[in-house]
Amino acid sequence: MINYEENIEVKGARVHNLKNIDVTIPREKLVVITGLSGSGKSSLAFDTIYAEGQRRYIETFSAYARQFLGGLERPDVDKIDGLSPVIAIEQKTTSKSPRSTVGTITEVYDFLRLLFARAADAYSYVTGEKMVSYSDEQIKELIKTDYADKRINVLAPIIKSRKGHYRELFEQIGKQGFVKVRVDGEIKDIVKGMKVDRYKTHDIEIVIDRLKVTDSEDADKRLTESINTAMYSGNDVLMVLEEGKTDPRYFSRDLMCPTSGVSYPTPEPNTFSFNSPKGMCPNCSGLGHVYEVNENKIFPNKKISIKAGGIAPLGEYKKSWAFKQIETIAQRYNFELTDTIAKIPEEAMDILLNGGKESFELDSKTLGVKRTYTIDYEGISNFIKHQFNESGSTSIRRWAKEYMDKIVCPVCSGSRLRTESLNFRISDRNIAELAQMDIAELAEFFDGLNQKLDGNQQIIAEEIIKEIRTRIRFLLDVGLDYLSLNRGSKSLSGGEAQRIRLATQIGSQLVGVLYILDEPSIGLHQRDNNRLIRSLEALRDIGNSVIVVEHDRDMIERADHVIDIGPKAGRHGGEIISEGSPQDLKDHHTLTADYITGDKEIPVPKKRRKGNGKNIVLSGCTGNNLKNVTVQFPLGKMIGVTGVSGSGKSTLINETLYPIMNAHYFNGVKKPMPYKKITGLQHIDKVIDINQSPIGRTPRSNPATYTGVFSEIRSLFTKTLEAAIRGYKPGRFSFNVKGGRCETCQGGGLKVIEMNFLPDVYVECETCNGKRFNRETLEIRYKGKSIADVLEMTVDEAVDFFENIPKIYRKLKTIKDVGLGYISLGQQSTTLSGGEAQRIKLATELSKRDTGNTFYILDEPTTGLHFEDIRVLMEVLERLVDKGNTVLIIEHNMDVIKMMDHIIDIGYEGGRGGGMVVAKGTPEELIKDQKSYTAEFLRLEIGQQKEKAKMVLARDK
Structure with a gap:
């Protein structure tokens, strides 16, 4: 008989691809659920256990609140017993608001505000004297x-x-x-x-x-x-x-x-909040940046005339009030609309940009007498600003933004706070200076701070400082020492956001809770893995149950209980193939176990590519924490950019190199971080950035629409005899166009219930039962399948189904080749992980004809991948490089790093201790470096494989 005080019992789980599984999960233990991507790990952890926990929580609401949640269905499971209150810590849960920062999420900034309101000394911003x-x-x-x-x-x-x-x-x-x-x-x-x-x-x-x-x-x-x-x-x-x-x-x-008589109101916590009118900078409303009109974007080409479209926001000449005013300005300042922009007098340019009012007299050519003309012009710059600030239309604001630059607020210098708030100091630091420090530096500041305060301040601040230090320690424990409190939550990676929430939960000291985490090790260097695992163990040790969906070898080996789901992905997965201790897993010889024991491995290449002898050289990079870095990227190779979290990898590649290349090849507008010069761009013909941002933000987007294969499938359906008789065009088979779609859900297959107090809830449309199309459209069949049936197919099934249609087959085959054969063509993009979205983008690029001279950039492509999936992915990337392309990968995974032809290791530490090139060269050259953290773990990885190769050789002899 099961003891529900010791176990969570799941019976008959059938969510997504789970095959009616029963599983017993021990409580108050660290449990790892592992298996191939798409095997059903998230279906068990999030869509079954967490969904049932959430449903039971909602049942505690009043009848009034529950009426808005009528569609929240029970997951497809017979029963779950022994379930505690559940908290899911996923990768997509942080706020994307520009006002949300690391400090606000973790509550450290809230305690800082309280500390400054109670114990800071105020100084005059006029004389610098201490206020009284x-x-x-x-x-x-x-x-x-x-x-x-x-x-x-x-x-x-x-x-x-x-x-x-x-x-x-x-x-x-x-x-x-x-x-x-x-x-x-x-x-x-x-x-x-x-x-x-x-x-x-x-x-x-x-x-x-x-x-x-x-x-x-x-x-x-x-x-x-x-x-x-x-x-x-x-x-x-x-x-x-x-x-x-x-x-x-x-x-x-x-x-x-x-001396000056300047006074400040009595400080309160809101005085130091950039989200409160009492504390925010009045110029930028507490955002730290403002948008300023860029004259060069309004007049992009000064060699053409106004008549030919020289004023970009207005376009070519037409009869309108704006151009009538410009003609009057031209009369006043004696220029023609056919003159080039460069020839227009300075005073006229000022009025065109900033507006003005003026009356003047000119001889009328037709009447032969003087006539009074009036200029009353708002100015293009003012008009753009007005549209950006006042318009309620998103599209108009987006239009205005095209002619503006995002700049640091000149009033608060990016600190977000008003002048008075910045003149309260503790130990000679204001609150903005503390928020700019990285967590490690902040921890040093608060060590011994109490001793520096005077007697009364000491008593007031003691408890507040204790709370701040506790929360800082939790952030250090999960490997986030390189972040600063003012770092925007929008800029955090999925792994960073998840570890911040983990640190916050450890700080809350809740007991008896079931925590479910989705790959918290993402973006974390091997060096910091131990600290993360210790944090999870600390959460367990205070009396909580912790379930982690994870592929990391260290995490699996340190778990109390491991559940391996498989044997394969998609419809070939969904079964429990091993459960028990890590040792039990190894004894069961599953695919996961074979990679952990070393029976299966991703081999180290026998030789490294020489490349094509050409290079791109990027010099003098100083963005964020980069310390005047110069880097050489050898072309025709697989390049790895490595280093501890926060060392400067993303700043160097995503914020400096990629924007430069994107602007060069495709006129991209994103401004790169500061650098001195770049050479060698002529050696390649395009750059492709394959990142982990979603392929779509609504359930309407899916792999079929993103890769373009759905257009081909729709065209194929119009060629069937029945569709031709009825006169159906491709639009009939689109769920985004009126005619063929279900009008109840407007082709979404789901209806959205907006919740003010919880995330939006999606429920299946009761008219089409989630099929998206109306009855007439579903009557059209190709080889016995309707358009809805095709969207429900997995990529593996679709590859076989469309094998005789080359255009469709080629695109589907590339999705299968990157290890995504298990996803369905119509799977909502909102349900795809970051790693899956990235591989769909990779498949889309691979299905195009490559030039053999392309520069690909991938940021942690191993996110969410099992050892076997990594092997498949690396085979695809190897083929790309073998064709002459250059592939650059930002990565922490040693299985990937050991396969590089050239490694650039950034370090030594994260944050202010990073931003330098520590080592570079082949993996064999890198492991000789004694200071690099990456070299230390790579040495271990390559060394273990060499030892194993010797043992196999000896055994065979």
Whole structure:
């Protein structure tokens, strides 16, 4: 009998390709689910166990809340017993909001805001002096001490450096019973009709009282009343001016600069939030960047005329109000619309860009008399800005963006905060400077910080600092020491985002929870793997169950329990082929076990390619943490770019090299990170970046539409006899066009239920049952299959089905060759992992005719791949290089790195400790380097294979 306190029992799971499986998962253990890509790992972990946990959670909601979730179905499983509350930590769950950062996700920034609100010292942004604040009683004692037996004026400041005549203000002050004011340093009586020059800036203070400071009881009482009245009128600020002196002294209940009188409101956590009006920079609204119109994008070619389309946003000349205004400007500044842009006078260019109003007289050619003309032009630059900022239309904003550059906000220099917030400091650092530090540097800052604070601050800050240090430690433990708190969540890789959520969950200290993780080791160097595994073990040790879908050898060997699903992928998978301890897995001799024990392996190539002798040389790269790096990329080889996480690999390749090449070959507009020069681009004819971004953002996108094979399939269906009789065109077989699709779901196959408090829920369309097409369309058959049946086929099945149609067969065969034979043609792109999306892109490129002179860039193509899948993928990439192309791979996986012809290792550390080329050369040359972390693990990998080869040779003899 099963003990549900010790196990989770899954009975009869049939989700996707799972074949009615039963599985027992021990609780409070580290459990790894492994197997080939597409074998059913995610179907068991996420679509069965997590989906059932989520459904049970929703059942606890009120009937009112549940009515919006009527379509959330139970996963196809007989029963699941022993299930705890479930938290899924997936790769796609971080916010893409530009306001979301590492600091906000992990809550470290929230604690920093609290720390600065309670324990920071404020400094004046005018003089740099430390700000002071007083209670009314303190102000009175200071005045009595510093002005004893002296005559003083108590003033209430009401106007500070502002223009105006202030007639009404003086009248109002007089009605309140005050008789004198100090205007621009001079004390005057208030008289009827009193005003000042409206075009000059003025400082105005009410003279609340004029008194002599003595120890008498009456003088004391009078001073107290004067302070209260001045504070009320001066908005918590007063000034004391000694008679005969010209410089007053400021006192405030708020923080105030004693010299300049600049005051700050009492700090609160929102004062340091770039998402609150109290803290955000007013110029960029807390985003750290602004969009600025680029004149060169408005006038891209100054050798052509306005009439020929020289003003890009307006296009070629046509009869419109805008061109009528431009003709008037041309008359005023004496140029023709047929003149080249370069010949237009500077003043006219200024009006064309920035607008202006002007009336002028010119002789009328037809009337023979002078005629008045008026220019009233908004300016192209202002019009673009207005459309970008005010338009509610996404397409119009996108149009405006084409003529703008994203630049660092000139007011806050990218810090996102207003000036006042940046002038609060702890240990001589403001909050933005702390947010810019990498996590490792931040940890150093907080070590011993409490001792640097004064007594009162120490007591206030002690608990807050403890919370910050705990959360920083968790981030260090999962290998994210190179990130900074102000790093945007949009720029995080799937693995980084997942490890941040993992660190946050460890920090929450929940107990009795079932955590399910999807390949947390993605993007992590072998060096940091141990720290990640220790973090998962820590989560387990405090009383949680941890299920990890993973291919990593170290993770599998350190697990308490391993479930291997297979034997193959897709419809040939979905069975439990091994469950038990890591040793039990090895004894079962599954495909996974054979790679772990070394019975199967990806062999080290016997010789390395020499290349074609040509190079691309990129010099002087200084983006992010790169330290003036110069790199040589030998062409005609397979190049590996390696190094610990955060060392600068992506900055060098994705942010510097690729944008340069994309701009050179395809006029790409993304601005590369700073570099000095690049040579050798003439040696190749195109660059292709195969990254892990989704192939589509909605369920309408799928592998068939992305690769273009669906267009060919639709054309094939129109050639059937029945379709020809009915006059059906290719659009009839598209689920994106009215006519052939199901109109209930508009061809989506699913209906979206939008949730305000949970992610959107997709439910199957009740009219077409998810088939996407209407009955008439589904009646058309090719070889007995409808268009919906074809979309449900796996790639493996479709390859056989369409083997006699060369155009379709070639594209499908390339998808199969990259190891994706198990996915269905119509699988929604939103359900594909990053690795699968990347391989579909690779297949799309492979199906095109290559030139033998192409530069391919792949960023961690092994994401989500089993050892066997990596072998298949590498065979495909090897074929590409054998044809003369260059393949550059950013990678951590040793099975891939050992196959490179040339390795560029970046390091030594991540973040500020990285950004240098540590070593370069063939794997055999690299392993001689004693300082490279990659070399250390590569040495082990190649060494083990050599030892094994010797043993096999000895055994055969």
